Amino acid sequence: MARRLFIALACLLATAPAMAASDGYDYHAGNRQLIRNGVQAVLTCNGLFTSRRTLEQVFDQELAYLESRVLGDATGGPYAVDRARRAVTVGGGEHGPAVSAAFRSGIGCIVMEPGAPLASIDQLPALPSPDPAAGAGVPWPDGDLVETAPLPEAVDAAALQAASDWAFERPTAEQDTVSLLVVHRGRLVHERYAPGFDAATRTRTWSTAKSIAVTLMGLRAADGRLELDAPLGIDWLPPLASDDTDPRNAITLRHLLHMSSGLYPVDSFGMEYASGSGLAYWAGASSVDGARRRGLVREPGTFWDYENYDTLLAVYALKRTFADEAAYHAYPREALLDRIGMRNTLLSMDRFGDFILSSQVYTNARDLARFGLLYLNEGRWQGEQLLAKEWIDFVRTPAPASAPRGNDYGGQWWLVPDDRKGEVPADAYSTAGNRGQFVLVVPSHDLVIVRRGLDYGKQGFDRWALLREVLKAFPRAR
Template identity: 70%
Template structure:
């Protein structure tokens, strides 16, 4: 585990694979001065601002629910509580500002139609909200409540098949919800077998319409959109990326031009690490996630420190570089912003899903997607059905196979990572099906696909602290309900 110091007393403990949890210490690192303390304070305010904004205006939860669950992530360093504090909610503008004065720069986030909340730069105000991007794109006219699952929500849940042990499945559900640690907070569980929902359960205050943040499960959605462009011939896995690197080098070929789309999707670009080596909540992607910086400018401003493809390093910026390369193939901002809805979300019934952008209009598809359990179930079914939907091919079988093929550089960690998807590690292939694969996002966001049992499992959470919810253990427990 790696530790990042926030101002004063906070340590952020980063997993080597996903997200972060929070622990405390009362002493500064001996002999060290944190030159990034101002950034960390800025980002802390932005985390609370953006999560609260989305909690209120995207998830439609109460302020009490936001502080109890979304902001449990920040521990004792949450600013204020539901009764008040150094923050201001602006209901008319659907915005919230957090911080100011001794609490560091105030960070404002505002809800935007079709996108969700966008975090603004520290020097921006309510008057700047109208300059932020939004997506003015009508949804299909047919009411999803009148459409059969999975295109809609009618006739989604079926009676338990006689071949499945209902008691064992209920025990697996209880295992997911009744955790020994209060820090593991399951919001929803969906079990889809042979295309139909056979188990659906929500925590108090959550229902099938509640959108919550996917965190890095968004990376698998990003890879799907990119795969569509590869399938069409607009992108290639092993061709130059055509990224306008920063700073622009003179006097020879930029060594970063050796990086390919394959390297980025395999998390092995060889670029200077930020997110996995103590700096995620001080600079880099943290500033674009939480403080209004450009997600594109930061992603392309890293130097090469290793040969591409030789070292696995989980970096948000690798995903964002791939998204930038994807954007470059679409010709216009309008085509870019509408592509996810036109080519994926609307076609498989994911109408509760919002893909968020930075304030410059670039999708932050490494983390910032808001959706519900059923929409993620639909996404899982697309992969379980080998890229087919209603008799139409949306993504090639070749792309799906690439997605679930171990990245060469992941061999040292058990071959547990493909192309923006997680794989069953070598040491778990005796107790869960080796062909299973999964999305994974901080705070417990999982879409597990098990082709062996014609099964998709969705687990949404708001875990915090040490976290530790294990998706392969969940698959093991659910499979106890299935015949040998």
């Protein structure tokens, strides 16, 4: 009976978008307008105060993917920049609800409650700010002192430059590479930035943040505080009289990290900027409450569906392992970021103090290269085993529900699809974020490749093709 119910609900869900489209009325128009304003506020705020770029650069690149949804331009419009408070407000009046985002120490820009006055900024969370300059005299990879030396004879310099040119000189302006780093055998052998960017520039990771999130969970699992297949203990919404009978209790951390929770989709089927996590990312809603309100429509583990809320539920499960919020807020920097020299990385939060580790992290290319090195070295950093090899094996093993897709997804990391194996090493795996944020780890060639982008339009930057091009410069290392 239960399985028939799952199937019936799945069929209903599959037809829901078509039914909504035939209705002819957009019942989410208000949400779309609210989110539109919030997207512009967040990206402008972070562009100015986290990435430290000019307003002209923000409109030209950070906001390019929004196309006609942008309000105004760099000369002015229905938005306001408060440089003293480090805040941006977009909208108001005929342009929909005013949404503000404000920069906070150690976090980046936080979305405020729609319509909230800027005078309430001090009520938002803040954390100690890392000092990127502290790594200036520290040798790579713990710091930013990079040895200048000729390439090893075994590396084909011309082929490496050709691969770099391939990444930057794309046939379409929609693929906008802003940085490329290549690390071989622990050494930074290639580093290139587009005009307006340098080694210190932080940009948004988008969903590459998910791979950082699963790393923090792996560190917590090593402490015995999280288990892949144990009950999550989540207090689902709405609260039920008999919580022990809630079918969502069958969902495990493994299901969430495999993107196969079975929960109702809220970001799929064209709804990403109308409901679901979009309200938390851009409109000031709680990233936790929305995640806990989804009902079960499929048997956990049986269907792959890429949902930001699956990651955010896993992050919430991580939070519940701490005795208090202060310990939770300190954990990412103490357990991971400071230990591998990620001094430029800011993990953003919602206004309620919950990390939005499905997307909202700002960092530079070098910090992502360090992150990739941790995985390349199977969890070891400077001789210390930080992350268990078993956890790394988990994240790079295909999720069972991803088989129909070509076994291209593990545990919050992407894998080489079946139809690309042979073109590139099958052992490669990658983070992936919107607008072209990739960290590729290639154990068989002792390589880490970081590509950052501000892609827009149809995007479609092919990271496996980039790997193919880079490999032309390197011998097989292992």
